Amino acid sequence: MIPVARISAAIEVLDDIIGRRRPAADALKDWGLSHRFAGSKDRRAIGDLVFDALRHKSSSGFAAGGEDGRAMVLGLLRLHRxxxxxxxxxxxxxxxxxxxPLSAEERAALSEDRIASAPQWVQGDYPEWLAPNLSRVFGDSVVEEMQALAxxxxxxxxxxxxxxxxxxxxRELASELGRQAERPALSPLCLRLPLEPERGEPHIASTETFLRGHIEIQDLGSQLASEFAGARAGMQVLDLxxxxxGKTLALAAAMGNHGQIFAHDSDRRRLAPIHDRLARAGVRNVQVRTPRPATDVLDDLEHRMDLVLVDAxxxxxxxxxxxxxAKWRIRPSSLADRNRDxxxxxETAARYVKTSGRLVYITCSVLEEENSDRVSAFLAAHSGFEPVPPGEIVDAFExxxxxxxxxxxxxxxxxxMMTPRMSGTDGFFVSVLKRRV
Structure with a gap:
């Protein structure tokens, strides 16, 4: 496909996503199935356009004076490329x-510097209804924080x-991929492959380095969240x-395969991949507790755990x-549902923490409603727990x-809290609570 045809295809896919409010991956897959002549490079280029336009949906559409796929692509080319x-x-x-061709209205809109006077939610490319929530977290830095998250x-x-x-x-990875990984300053264990759009993302899962279990795909923020949990050799740990x-493997490595980790999830389908991952990584101290109907598979763990990890x-x-x-499909009802979850x-996790044990609450969210608010509500209802000072957690890690x-x-x-702007990671929140009695 020639470049202009890729642009037309991206506009078509974006209109499908907007019109049917469906995940981008599904829309791109359907487009590929109905346009089998498109090669892998074409599909990757179209996907890059689609995802970049979605990252900057508000600002791109605002710059072009519209809200459809065409405006998003035109604004993307003008404003962000x-x-x-x-x-x-x-x-x-x-x-x-x-x-x-460009209409007179589009040409006029693209010729103006419209973003300078745009609302913050346009400049930062986030849903308007979330503006109060995000300003509560980031204050005057909300635009910069959200631009980094875009x-x-x-x-x-x-x-x-x-x-x-x-x-x-x-060295292994560099030999296989022909490119050097960066070593972020926040972790001695993280290898980072920067974006190279012209080459595309490497297929790490097919490398010998991955197949031998020497590396795992995991965002640096998730790695740090696992480290902040403070798992150590000999502990009894529940990953609820x-x-x-992903975090079970990181905990097992931090414990050096000594002690015991119980890995559980309420959805057995989400838990299914863990068995092959444990074997590949050489993990020997994890017992998988798969849920079974009408059975409490964790009843023998109550009040026995040194550490209970809640990746909420x-x-x-x-x-x-x-x-x-995903940011354009989130709704207020989704936030309310997650808060209940x-x-x-x-509440469930508290049952398993022993006296002097720790409950570690982690989210990949930047919203206070899912983070500090939930911890505050839990502490109000559970006087036997107290927060471990965040400075103490950082000091121990350092x-x-x-x-x-x-x-x-x-x-x-x-x-x-970690964010792309502050730490170069995804957005994460980690709270550590200690059980006094």
Whole structure:
């Protein structure tokens, strides 16, 4: 396909996403099935256009004076890819598959600096209804924080210390991929592959480094959240919402395979991939507790755990770099539903924490309603728990990892927050609570 045809295809897919309010991946898949002549490079280029337009949906549409797929693409080319109006016109012209030429209204809109006077939710590319919620978290920095959350994310990998050393894994990966991974300052175990749009994202799961269990795909923020939990060799640990096992694997490595981790999830389908991942990573101290009908598979763990990890269900606002279409599908009812889920899972988790044990609450959300508010409500109802000061959590991590976190991790009253702007990670919240009695 020629470039102009890719632009037309992206507009078509975006209109489908907007009109049917469906996930971008589904719309792109359906477009590919009905246009089988499009090659892999064409599909990747169209997907890049679609996802970039969704990242910047509000600002791009505002710049072009519209809200449909065409306005999003025109505004993206002008505002975020730095093309002049003449270059935008040239980019969409010259072929029978090209979009219609710019109208006088579109040309006038693209010629103006409309963003400077736009509302904050337009400048920051987030849903208007969430403006009060996000301003509550970020205050005067909300636009800068949300613009960072609208950028593309790098690919982060965690070195599995049960099988490899970071330097060795980095050399292995460089040999296989022909490119060097960066080493973010916040972690000795993270290998980061920056974006290279012209090459596309490497298929890490097919590399020998991955297949031998030397690395796992995991955002640096998720890695740090696992470290802040403070799992150590010999502990009894329950990962209550283990899902596919990403944090379970990180906890097992931190414990050096000593002690016991119980991995559970209420949805057995989410838990299914964990078995193969544990085997590949060489993890030997995890017992998977798969849910069974009419059976409490965790009843023998009550009040026995040194550490209970709650990777809570949430709206995923912290992952918008990776799932840009999700931010336009979130609704107030979704937030209310997740709040109920979070309160329930915290209530459940408290049953398993022993006296002097810790309950670690993690979300990939930046909303106070899912973070500090939920912890505050839990503490109000459970006087036997108290928050571990966030500074104490950071100090312990810095001593162990021999790293200075500085301002990269924001210390709140009831927990820690990471964001793309501050820490170069997805958005995460971590709160550690200790059981006194």
């Amino acid at each position: 730095g093309l002049s109006v003449a270059e935008v016109e040239a980019r969409i012209a010259g072929d029978r598959f090209a979009p219609a 950028e593309s994310a790098p690919l982060d990998l965690r070195v599995n210390t049960l099988k490899a050393e970071p330097d060795h894994a980095a 919402c283990a899902g596919g096992g 269900p949430c709206t995923g606002t912290g992952t918008w770099r990776r799932n840009p279409d 979070q309160d329930l899972v915290l 001593r162990e990892a021999m790293i200075t976190v500085g301002a990269a991790v924001r210390r709140l009253d009831l927990g820690l």
